Amino acid sequence: MSIRADHLCHLYGEGTAFEQYALKDVSFEIGDGEFVGLIGHTGSGKSTLIQHLNGLLQASSGKIYYNGEDIDGDGYDRRNLRSRVGLVFQYPEHQLFEVDVLSDVCFGPKNQGLSREEAEVRAREALTLVGLEERFWDKSPFELSGGQKRRVAIAGVLAMQPEVLILDEPTAGLDPRGRDEILDEIAALHKDRGMTIVLVSHSMEDIARYADRILVMNHGEKRFDGPPREVFAHYRELEEMGLAAPQITYVVHKLREHGISIPEDITTVEEARDAILELLRPERAKASGRQTWGKAGSGE
């Protein structure tokens, strides 16, 4: 199973003086069970791109294939696609509207044609997955905290049992713990259920920690596509695009400037800690059979 974008273009205001490419010749393939981070500055085309992936927007040219099928092809069931590729918008809690949490989460599956009973089974399961305690289920969604509302909204998409989950900045406005909790739950969906995840985020730290692969968009074009350590090695180019690398990457580069031969592709606190300890305590590293203190002072 996969999503494939093939020379995707999206033109706003086609044929007018305001004609502008929102997406320009974007191609990639996201395989089954991948965890992809999507980054880019405001207006880089990220949101336009993800709306193509479940057929909400139609490409000006180019194609999207879901499991090999052209989603704009004749007779393709796009309604069905939308429940297989679940999209969680920015600030999804603004879309909550039902009288209680459980009914709100039932809305999606009921729309898929399930009975109230079946929908409730799905809703209960989804709410459990996002870690919202049962005592909140009969409350009005508007009485909940920001993090709880966000969970309800994500559960609403999960209840449709999508194969792919796309989230547009799911942690914006949440406190650090709330952010970690939501991301950990998303990571668990990926790990335990094999769900394919596309995470749009402005936090390079979060992307470095969770994604296996990063797609970088800039002015409607795909600029980088690779594992975090490869992509963040281009931190100077990322800065020119209004992005950055995680703070840790800068620490590592600073140390290298001082001639410390720490690997340059480190992107998380844990990796940095281990690498620094290894350099400071080579004999301990030797005992565990790892590489020892290298050519210190000769770093470029």
Added chain:
Amino acid sequence: MSMGIIKASKLIFDYIRRDEEDRIEEVNRAIDGLDLDIREGDFVAVLGHNGSGKSTFAKQINGILLPTEGTVWISGMKTTDDSHIWDIRKTAGMVFQNPDNQIIGNVVEEDVGFGPENLGVPTDEIWRRVEESLQAVGMTAFRMKSPNKLSGGQKQRVAIAGVMAMKPRCIVLDEPTAMLDPNGRKDVIRTIHELNKKEGITVLLITHYMEEVIEADRVIVMDDGHLVMDGTPREIFSRVKELKEYRLDVPQVTELAYELKKEGVDLPDGILTIEELTEALVPLFREQQADRENGIPTGGQREHVNQG
């Protein structure tokens, strides 16, 4: 008695929900006995998890919400005193999270002029203020543009200019960067620091981004409607465990330094910047290297590294 520009004493605020017959259904205490005094000219960062009471407190500062019990003074004026409410709002301006909810003008300069116009400022003076405020936030080049053509960070700077044009002595910003990309975030934070330094405006910055806090003069942490921590960024970020208990975090460099210290590496407390961390680490690497070259087993530098 000297009093800061913002002062709260025994402040309590309850959100009260009533049914159709006006009977009280539920009372939620958002602020529970807050005492706080903020000195004019300070840059104060307010941290706290969602629901800790920080936004409720922000709304007390310009009288959007009024105390259930206790008192809030802005520049010596009580917020409960009706006759002062306009002066209070002129003294303390607010900027909120979503720029799209705060911009009303069709052209940037119009939007910035809206505030002073509402205050009845004479036209010449309005234009002078628009000019100055746009300059202060670095948006002069955009004055004739439509706000909806701007990026999120630019919109927030326009919103800040709009507040500046009312000549406040204090600006309260409630998560102004939550919706911005890294560059927009940097621009907005730089802008508020400049206003604070150059114009001497008191800043109260509410944020969830720990990196935005390190240059503040003072950091206060709220939890459950109480003030639970109060100090310089270095003091606050030395208390990593405590911060995490309040659902907060520290910048990545501080976290890395903390993790290394836990492993016995000799580093000072409360490291805040990349430079501080590298400066502290490089000598340790050099020593290790020298010891190695002199054939001294690394166990010899136990004063720096505790072999766990």
